[in-house]
Amino acid sequence: ETSGILAGKRVLITAGGTREPLDPVRFLGNKSSGKQGVALVEAALAAGADVTLIHAPMDVPAPAGAKLQPIETALELRAATLAAAATADVVIMAAAVADFRPANISTGKIKKRDNTDDPVITLVRNPDILLELVAHRAAQNQQQFIVGFAAETGDEQADARTYAQAKLQRKGCDLLVVNEVGPGDSGSERVFGQDTNQVEILALDGAEPVQTGGSKREVANAVVHLIAQRLGGR
Ligand code: C5P
Numbered sequence: 001e002t003s004g005i006l007a008g009k010r011v012l013i014t015a016g017g018t019r020e021p022l023d024p025v026r027f028l029g030n031k032s033s034g035k036q037g038v039a040l041v042e043a044a045l046a047a048g049a050d051v052t053l054i055h056a057p058m059d060v061p062a063p064a065g066a067k068l069q070p071i072e073t074a075l076e077l078r079a080a081t082l083a084a085a086a087t088a089d090v091v092i093m094a095a096a097v098a099d100f101r102p103a104n105i106s107t108g109k110i111k112k113r114d115n116t117d118d119p120v121i122t123l124v125r126n127p128d129i130l131l132e133l134v135a136h137r138a139a140q141n142q143q144q145f146i147v148g149f150a151a152e153t154g155d156e157q158a159d160a161r162t163y164a165q166a167k168l169q170r171k172g173c174d175l176l177v178v179n180e181v182g183p184g185d186s187g188s189e190r191v192f193g194q195d196t197n198q199v200e201i202l203a204l205d206g207a208e209p210v211q212t213g214g215s216k217r218e219v220a221n222a223v224v225h226l227i228a229q230r231l232g233g234r
Helices: 035-046 074-085 129-140 160-171 186-190 216-232
Strands: 010-015 020-023 026-028 050-055 067-070 090-093 100-102 123-125 145-152 175-180 196-203 210-215
Touching (some): 010 035, 010 074, 020 100, 035 050, 035 090, 035 216, 050 074, 074 090, 074 129, 090 129, 090 216, 129 145, 145 160, 145 216, 160 175, 160 196, 175 216, 196 216
Parallel strands (some): 010 050, 010 090, 090 145, 145 175
Antiparallel strands (some): 175 196, 196 210
16 A cells, blocks of 8 residues: 555656657667656656656656656756756666767758668767766755666576676666576567566665565566665654
8 A cells, every 4th residue: 555655745757768869860879668657657656756757768758747848868867867867865776777879960861872881870978877866865965865776687607696786786776676687688578668667676774675566567566665665664
């Protein structure tokens, strides 16, 4: 039961997959459907929160009841998120942010021409918004609660949980919701675009990891519960 447990809290959620333009008609994107982010919006609204959703393109409609701010690129997401975070009690970074963007955006459509070399796309790194949020919160609101998401795989060197724990420490967010996308990439179809999810939620305060799965709404309710629990203790 989550009714009212986030009453009066301002919750900022990012969702969807950013699009990084190459030219006026093309972009680099990713498989994020936005479904987990939308489920988080619905769960936070049901818990009584005042919700803002900053969203890159999604396969599902944005839910009614939240303040909506559509964006496309990682840099747009960054500007909107850092601005909105100034007045948020909770920030949940569920967006799939492109790690890289094309170094140059062609003003005209990139053409295929005979007798010339095929084009080469040079990429540059996008800023890590989650890291910036954690760095900025100290100045703005030490009490702000920040949640990150991660998709992890294990390899010969370590398992997915070890990588996830390292990521939690590196990012410094309060909770990290980890999708375990099986060995290699074969498990990715279990997550992207599906209505169900299987996650492990790691906490920076050292609490035992919480494993949960089911519909994306059930996962969202579990995240909302853990947030409300932590906010209650502050
Ligand atoms: O490092 P990784 O991309 O696995 O981290 C995932 C988490 O970091 C997600 O919460 C995602 O929204 C956030 N992120 C970000 N800015 C980036 C890349 C990821 O805020 N440039």
